[in-house]
Amino acid sequence: MRKVKFAQQTFHDKLSAIITQFPKIESIHPFYADLANVLYDKDHFKIALGQVSNVTKFIDRIAKEYVKLLKYADSPFKCKMLKKAALGRMCTLVRKLKDTLAYLEEVRRHLSRLPNINVFSKTLLLAGHPNVGKSTFMNVLSNANVETANWAFTTRSLYVGHFDYQLEKWQVIDTPGILDRPLNARNTIEMTSIVSLAHLPAAILFLIDISTTCGYTIEEQVNLLISLAAVLKNKPVVVVLNKIDICKPSEISQEELNLIHSLSNYFEFLQFVGCSTKTGEGLDEAKNKACEMLVALRKRNKLLSGKSVVNTESSYVSNVPTDPQRPAYIPPVEGTKQKLTLDSISEYINKQGGAGVFSIGANEKWLLANDEWKNDKFPEFFEGKNIYDFIDEDICAKLETLEKEEQEIELLWNKSLNEPTEQWYALKNSIYEMRVEAEAKRLLSIMKRSKSSAINSRQFIDTSEFKKRLEELDIEPEDVLKKLKTISTDIDSDYVSDEDDYLMSNSDAELNKEDINVDVPQISNSNNAQSLQKRIRKFKLARRTGAKGIKAKLDLLPKDRKSKGFKNHPELLAESEKHVKKIQKRFVTPSSNQQKWQSHESDRFIGTMKPKHLFSGKRSNGKTDRR
Ligand SMILES: Nc1nc2c(ncn2[C@@H]2O[C@H](COP(=O)(O)OP(=O)(O)OP(=O)(O)O)[C@@H](O)[C@H]2O)c(=O)[nH]1
Ligand SMILES: [Mg+2]
Incomplete structure (x- = not known):
């Protein structure tokens, strides 16, 4: 197959080179075209080239056919036979082209001698x-x-x-x-x-x-x-x-x-x-x-x-007069006060130092307010910048408006500095309020830390240390006291009075309120009310003594709700059960932030360290569940 292809490629290259290297009669100058026609006969020449082109095509086709046959040949012997046949056919075609090629060679030689x-x-x-x-x-x-x-x-x-x-x-x-x-x-x-x-x-x-x-x-x-x-x-x-x-x-x-x-x-x-x-x-x-x-x-x-004949043949030898008369042309000067004559100009130039030293520039004709300005020299560039870029015709007007604006701003500024505005007062008050609040909060935290209900806020404020501090800060102690009252009522109104409530956390307080709200309507006149109170106290006690929170809270729940108070009220019963479930869910199930060991030892999870190839990639055979 390789040999057939090689033979085809070689024949193709050589024959195409012959075709392309010969001049195309249609594209050359008519003189050469006609000369070729006279010398070699155009038709003959064209037929010869056509034959070469056809043989090239035939050779290509033969090679294509035999390559196809060789692909599907079932034995080396058959391959050999096919190769022989292909090369034989190609050679026969080229042999037939012998006369044509000889003619073309003759033409080529003759052409080269022209x-x-x-x-x-x-x-x-x-x-x-x-x-x-x-x-x-x-x-x-x-x-x-x-x-x-x-x-x-x-x-x-x-x-x-x-x-x-x-x-x-x-x-x-x-x-x-x-x-x-x-x-x-x-x-x-x-x-x-x-x-x-x-x-x-x-x-x-x-x-x-x-x-x-x-x-x-x-x-x-x-x-x-x-x-x-x-x-x-x-x-x-x-x-x-x-x-x-x-x-x-x-x-x-x-x-x-x-x-x-x-x-x-x-x-x-x-x-x-x-x-x-x-x-x-x-x-x-x-x-x-x-x-x-x-x-x-x-x-x-x-x-x-219609083409110009200038610069064409022998135009350089043409009619240039030997002694041309070229008088100087002085354009008429208009708009100037004094009409400049040739003599006056030359006189002026001579006065200034003569030709080559002085020359009249365009500035002589400038109409300026002062004639002395005409010869003023100004640089075109200054510090690497083109001065013309910075020339602004309205610069004076702009400067005036800017100055006016500046004066207005200055007046306003002075006024605001001398006379404080309402805003300033409001700001001052709000800053004072904030400082008072900060002091009040500070005082409150100190009182909380003291853990004594007997101590009141007045006692703190009246101490020399506090007084001194408030004086330094320029704060009235009465204001701090007032603020303290408002803060204490906002945060915890029973803070000072009820020790139990102070000790209870917010969540516990909510829980108790819920329970009380549920139970109180039905058990207000029974022994259950007393038992509930007892349980609450027990829970508080447990918290204070450091007992486990979950158990204590579970103890709060009535042991047999169906028989105690909820028997004839299915709605209340359902509601109470809902609460019970909620509480159980909250406390029995370990929360996300609870540590793992706290849930149970058996819940500990150790991931099996399987190799990666068992989990990822394409499975070559079968399904993944066989592993
Ligand atoms: N006496 C004389 N003989 C000349 C003159 N010019 C040419 N001859 C002769 O004429 C003969 C022909 O000259 P060529 O120059 O070969 O003539 P041609 O026109 O080129 O001939 P072809 O190439 O055959 O067409 C030569 O023997 C020249 O010596 C001339 O002015 N006077
Ligand atoms: Mg001759």
């Missing part, structure tokens, strides 16, 4: 019949070294050379010779020339051999140019009458001259130059004319298209 023509740079294009001296012209003009020979079609493809004109680099392209025949009869070599003539935005140097040593008559050569008129539309054409060293233009017959002059009817931009590539005569003139025409045409086209 000259590097920049379709956007300024170009001169040499065209004409074979053997007219195009390659010789090119060799003289540029640094190229193109083969020249005295027979037709010495040059079979495009050649590029470079030369400088007006500090710019131009390219010159030598094309193969063209014959005057219909387009479909032309061969690939001729078509290369036609394509470059049609697509390159260049100036055309059409060479005519006036000596006819090339083997073609002047008429044939003129007719060729006329036949190319449609292709060369809107292009500058320079007709170079070559080989003037052999045959002078004056030696040409009038008919032939007329024929040559008639060319101007077919072309918009046409010029004639006589030249000899052998001697070099007229060569520069031909070159310069072609270049000038192309530059002029480009400028014209740019102007027509």
Whole structure:
């Protein structure tokens, strides 16, 4: 399976690289697209690439199918057979692609040999019949070294050379010779020339051999140019009458001259130059004319298209006057009292120290209340802060209002300090009350601690120590006494009088009251009343002597309520039972804050220290209750 996949991946990578690395005819410049079409036949080229793409897809599909089969193969032998079949099919497909790949390789090599023509740079294009001296012209003009020979079609493809004109680099392209025949009869070599003539935005140097040593008559050569008129539309054409060293233009017959002059009817931009590539005569003139025409045409086209021609070719050589007159412009000064003239300003500057030492700033025109302020210097930044941020136009008004507010507040403050308000008095009184209450409470606690009913509050207050203390605190003893009375009535009215009640806790007192409330209506005139009183006393005694509280409280309850007093009153009976249950619940059940050992020894709980895994996590098998 691995081998099949590897083979598929390798084939896929290689074939996709071929497809992606070839230029896409639709996306390249029309010159190159047409050139590729002429040289390699666009359809053929596309079909070849399509075949490669199809084979890639087939190989992918074969690999996918066989991998699936290999997955479910039941024996190694079968696997081996399947692998063999898959690789065999892939190789067969690639073998069938042999011719296509060979063609594509040829194309690739040819493409790599093509000259590097920049379709956007300024170009001169040499065209004409074979053997007219195009390659010789090119060799003289540029640094190229193109083969020249005295027979037709010495040059079979495009050649590029470079030369400088007006500090710019131009390219010159030598094309193969063209014959005057219909387009479909032309061969690939001729078509290369036609394509470059049609697509390159260049100036055309059409060479005519006036000596006819090339083997073609002047008429044939003129007719060729006329036949190319449609292709060369809107292009500058320079007709170079070559080989003037052999045959002078004056030696040409009038008919032939007329024929040559008639060319101007077919072309918009046409010029004639006589030249000899052998001697070099007229060569520069031909070159310069072609270049000038192309530059002029480009400028014209740019102007027509609405683009600016500034900073374009040769604009830097253009009409800058040698001695420009640039008089100084003094703007009219308005709104000033005194009109400043150029002389007065220069005089003033000279007075102040001259140019470079003094310059008139904008502050000269400021309209200030005092003229001296004009030259006042103030820093823009002060202590790292921009002064402008702190400039406030309404600052004076704001300051005034703030000052007024401050004065008002000050007046109020003085007034409140001198004359205490009602609130102040109320506060003072409440503080005094609080102090009196604190003293009264203190006194009460001392009295409680003394445990003597005979001692009264007056005795305490009249002691020297207390008197002194109250004097220091500026408290009237009478006030403390009054407060003491109110506090004692609030907390425990029978505090001083009844010793028993004092000794009873609040909860006990409640309990007794409940019991008494329940029992008293029925047992007021019987012996039970006396027994209850007895039990209460017993309970109090028990508390005082330190007996257990629960037992004592249980003793308070009547032993047989159904037979004693509640027999004929089911409602009271039910109520009393409710009370009994309540009390039992409260005292028999150990409360939450009671210590554990107090409930019972047997109630002690010691948790079994089982391992954690028996309590938590997923059970792999069965239920938890088996453990
Ligand atoms: N006397 C003379 N001979 C020239 C002149 N220019 C070119 N020749 C000769 O003409 C012959 C052809 O020149 P080429 O430059 O190869 O012509 P071509 O136009 O490039 O020819 P193809 O490449 O075949 O299209 C050569 O033998 C040159 O020596 C010239 O100005 N005077
Ligand atoms: Mg040539």
